[in-house]
Amino acid sequence: MLLRALRRHCPVCGAREIWKAWGELRAHCPDCGYEFEREEGYWVGAMIVNLAVALVAVVAYLVGGLIAFGGRAPSWWVWLSIGLVLVQGIVFYPRSKTLWIWLDLTVHPYEEQERPDRR
Ligand SMILES: [Zn+2]
Numbered sequence: 170m171l172l173r174a175l176r177r178h179c180p181v182c183g184a185r186e187i188w189k190a191w192g193e194l195r196a197h198c199p200d201c202g203y204e205f206e207r208e209e210g211y212w213v214g215a216m217i218v219n220l221a222v223a224l225v226a227v228v229a230y231l232v233g234g235l236i237a238f239g240g241r242a243p244s245w246w247v248w249l250s251i252g253l254v255l256v257q258g259i260v261f262y263p264r265s266k267t268l269w270i271w272l273d274l275t276v277h278p279y280e281e282q283e284r285p286d287r288r
Pocket of ligand 1: 179180181182183184198199200201202203
């Protein structure tokens with residue numbers, strides 16, 4: 170399931186055609202029918218995933234800069250790190266949604282009564 174999420178596929182069945190537009194999921198998976206937005210405000214979790222990845226990345230860039238430049242990273246490195254994290258946050262956004270679905274499914278498994286044909 171994690172590999173499916175990292176590849177931006179449906180974490181439940183692995184379907185690829187789950188995107189309506191860039192960063193915008195369809196309401197349901199076209200193959201298994203899984204409803205992606207399980208409750209109102211669901212995508213706040215995806216934003217937290219994206220923010221957590223950005224924080225890890227900025228710390229890695231800054232610590233890497235301190236190590237690479239002998240304890241005194243130049244200001245251009247700091248600005249480059251900030252720019253890289255901003256671009257990464259935009260590029261990573263769709264993946265943060267499928268990762269959030271995966272995280273949610275590990276805590277709240279997909280119940281049989283949630284399946285569209287069971288309602
Ligand atoms: Zn699916």
